Amino acid sequence: MTETSTHPAFTPPTRFAVPGRIVVNNRTAGMWQTATLTEIRRETPRASTFRFKVPKWAGHLPGQHLMLRLTAEDGYAAQRHYSIASAPDDSGHIELTLDHVEGGEVSGWFHSVAEPGDEVEVRGPLSGFFAWPGDRPALLIGAGSGVVPLMSMVRHHRARGLPVPLRMLVSARSPEELIYARELGAETTPVFTRSAPEGVPVARMAAAHVAPLLAEQPPGGWEAYVCGSNAFAEHASRLLVAGGQPVDRIRIERFG
Amino acid sequence: MNVSRGFTGRARVHHPGLPPGQYDAGDDWPVLSAEVTPELAPADWTFRIDGLVEQPRTWTWEEAHTLPASAYEGAIHCVTSWSKFGVRFGGVSLDAFLDVVRPHGSATHAVAYSHTGYTTNLPLADLAGGRAWIAWEYDGEPLPSEHGGPARLLVPHLYFWKSAKWIAGLRLLDHDEPGFWEQNGYHARGNPWEEQRYAGD
Ligand SMILES: Cc1cc2nc3c(=O)[nH]c(=O)nc-3n(C[C@H](O)[C@H](O)[C@H](O)COP(=O)(O)OP(=O)(O)OC[C@H]3O[C@@H](n4cnc5c(N)ncnc54)[C@H](O)[C@@H]3O)c2cc1C
Numbered sequence: 001m002t003e004t005s006t007h008p009a010f011t012p013p014t015r016f017a018v019p020g021r022i023v024v025n026n027r028t029a030g031m032w033q034t035a036t037l038t039e040i041r042r043e044t045p046r047a048s049t050f051r052f053k054v055p056k057w058a059g060h061l062p063g064q065h066l067m068l069r070l071t072a073e074d075g076y077a078a079q080r081h082y083s084i085a086s087a088p089d090d091s092g093h094i095e096l097t098l099d100h101v102e103g104g105e106v107s108g109w110f111h112s113v114a115e116p117g118d119e120v121e122v123r124g125p126l127s128g129f130f131a132w133p134g135d136r137p138a139l140l141i142g143a144g145s146g147v148v149p150l151m152s153m154v155r156h157h158r159a160r161g162l163p164v165p166l167r168m169l170v171s172a173r174s175p176e177e178l179i180y181a182r183e184l185g186a187e188t189t190p191v192f193t194r195s196a197p198e199g200v201p202v203a204r205m206a207a208a209h210v211a212p213l214l215a216e217q218p219p220g221g222w223e224a225y226v227c228g229s230n231a232f233a234e235h236a237s238r239l240l241v242a243g244g245q246p247v248d249r250i251r252i253e254r255f256g
Numbered sequence: 257m258n259v260s261r262g263f264t265g266r267a268r269v270h271h272p273g274l275p276p277g278q279y280d281a282g283d284d285w286p287v288l289s290a291e292v293t294p295e296l297a298p299a300d301w302t303f304r305i306d307g308l309v310e311q312p313r314t315w316t317w318e319e320a321h322t323l324p325a326s327a328y329e330g331a332i333h334c335v336t337s338w339s340k341f342g343v344r345f346g347g348v349s350l351d352a353f354l355d356v357v358r359p360h361g362s363a364t365h366a367v368a369y370s371h372t373g374y375t376t377n378l379p380l381a382d383l384a385g386g387r388a389w390i391a392w393e394y395d396g397e398p399l400p401s402e403h404g405g406p407a408r409l410l411v412p413h414l415y416f417w418k419s420a421k422w423i424a425g426l427r428l429l430d431h432d433e434p435g436f437w438e439q440n441g442y443h444a445r446g447n448p449w450e451e452q453r454y455a456g457d
Pocket of ligand 1: 065080081082083084097098099100101102103104105106107108145148149253254255256266279280281336
């Protein structure tokens, strides 16, 4: 990256709402490495978790993503971004959870061809702004596969027994389509948009879901992390702003 | 070459307009921004150019609209791998603004910044010569807010994170200074034809 130490950095009149939380290591971000698939676990009818051995993985923080590349015999390659689902650990493995997108070039290969032993390439971890180092109280809001980077935060929070409060609000079409359902605990409130278990209302995520969480502001306030499709991210971030969450404490990862 | 077993990929379409590693997103226009979409009315929008210029200046919405209209029709390329063809943006060429402020000979780079505080750095040469716009129309309609409306910077020959949404101004400098994504590991220039996605590419 460009040498800037001899110059005072330019600061715009408005402070950026979501400055990066960590510095990304440009060397590891720039290097492609082989990842070997070791395990596939079904999460829902449409989503599975893929576990990879990545011997030279530099480590990541919850919330970061990577770039994944598939190469065909003739040299043609397709690359896509995927959030890292696993918490940081020293196992030399990472996990991704992929939705099966209808007609999807990369997710289609994963869901219909991939088997343990197969090799793909990854570079990362990438992007520091959606990372959660586990320091600030975290309010996590996701929908569909948007729960993936948030689950890395939940797992990290549990594995380390972190004392900061963490709450998650997650939207899914139905209980069967709720990714990681078995793993979710008291920190999580699911919202079901098409069908719900007995006694649970079917609803779109609304102010009434966000308000109780915003009412229990922890010391220092929530750092909000919103993840999902662009439409969901727009909707959920508006609910947060309307509920009084400061815009400079809302981080958004949009899956497209 | 590291082939993934059984991966064939889509039918190979030879598309001379498609930079390496990109695919045609068709009618989709995915959104990539890290912050809450601001509610910014045209009456509250301003655009300023300062730094290494003869005559720093701020334009209001109406003042900017008195400059000669200019359009871009072509492709845009996002670093997340999609490209979009046949897009039509309307606004004013950045040259029209630069002609008013008159950059110093020492100015080599600019930091573009948004009304949200987002920043991105560009060589001044990429902002001049009819290759950059301040755009407020998309397909003949006002630019939607999630795509940067009321007005965004448009530098279509570079990856689209350089085309700062909700553009607030340009600060001209005699050196390069990394912006938001550039500090987060992305490339300083971002030329899609050389696949400059991340620092070191
Ligand atoms: C930061 C980030 C993190 C992400 N994390 C995750 C994650 O954790 N899990 C997850 O599941 N997803 C994630 N995504 C989304 C992911 O990157 C892919 O977009 C997704 O997997 C779809 O890719 P694909 O190759 O399967 O589908 P694509 O081939 O890209 O297709 C997507 C859709 O467009 C259509 N399409 C596109 N191009 C063509 C074409 N040329 N011809 C015909 N149809 C076409 C397809 O039919 C399909 O409906 C993330 C995205 C981002 C930006």
